Amino acid sequence: MISLLPLESSLLFKYTGPLTFRGVLLHRFLRKITVKTVPVFVLIALLVVYARPEGLFFVGGLVLILMGEAFRLWAAGHLSKNREVTTTGPYAYVKNPLYIGTFLIMVGFCLLARQWVVLVMGLAAFFVYYAPFKKKREADRLREIFGAVWEEYDRSVPDYVPRLSPYEKKGEHQWTWTRVLLNSEHETALSTLAGIAILSLRLFY
Numbered sequence: 001m002i003s004l005l006p007l008e009s010s011l012l013f014k015y016t017g018p019l020t021f022r023g024v025l026l027h028r029f030l031r032k033i034t035v036k037t038v039p040v041f042v043l044i045a046l047l048v049v050y051a052r053p054e055g056l057f058f059v060g061g062l063v064l065i066l067m068g069e070a071f072r073l074w075a076a077g078h079l080s081k082n083r084e085v086t087t088t089g090p091y092a093y094v095k096n097p098l099y100i101g102t103f104l105i106m107v108g109f110c111l112l113a114r115q116w117v118v119l120v121m122g123l124a125a126f127f128v129y130y131a132p133f134k135k136k137r138e139a140d141r142l143r144e145i146f147g148a149v150w151e152e153y154d155r156s157v158p159d160y161v162p163r164l165s166p167y168e169k170k171g172e173h174q175w176t177w178t179r180v181l182l183n184s185e186h187e188t189a190l191s192t193l194a195g196i197a198i199l200s201l202r203l204f205y
Helices: 021-031 038-049 055-076 097-113 116-146 148-156 177-182 185-201
Strands: 002-004 013-015
Touching: 038 097, 038 116, 038 185, 055 097, 055 177, 055 185, 097 116, 097 185, 116 148, 177 185
Parallel strands: none
Antiparallel strands: 002 013
């Protein structure tokens, strides 16, 4: 059973049925449908419906998408949420590598689909809402959990333009696939590949 939640909730739907394998998958999917993500789904739908992939635009967009997802996988394999201030991998050079990866993927899909209106809307949403909102929320949360350790890292490592040398107090742990799974980045990667496959079909139909 699926229930519609009140408007004051950030989630729109709640699964209340049995926790079978199918039920768990549906529960996880519904948790991604929030007041904030609905506009993203609408933009994705517009991108698919009005896509006009062609030649060099398709190749250029594909390169950006793969670069963005590779960057996200690199970051997710180092990220230990709420356990430490992650300072290894890309986090030794830039504070928000996942956002950079997301930005590249977004621009790549718009280029691949040759949808400039959606690109402008996406850029506006990213710079006006997504990045500032996420930065404030994440910074406040990490400051509360880690205090001075986060403050020093925050002062030393830029938000989006990577520094040339690694953070002086960077950690030692290595990239692991386990962290990728814990951060659900495999789901993002599969969704990205599915998007590429769907838009690839528009080359022929």
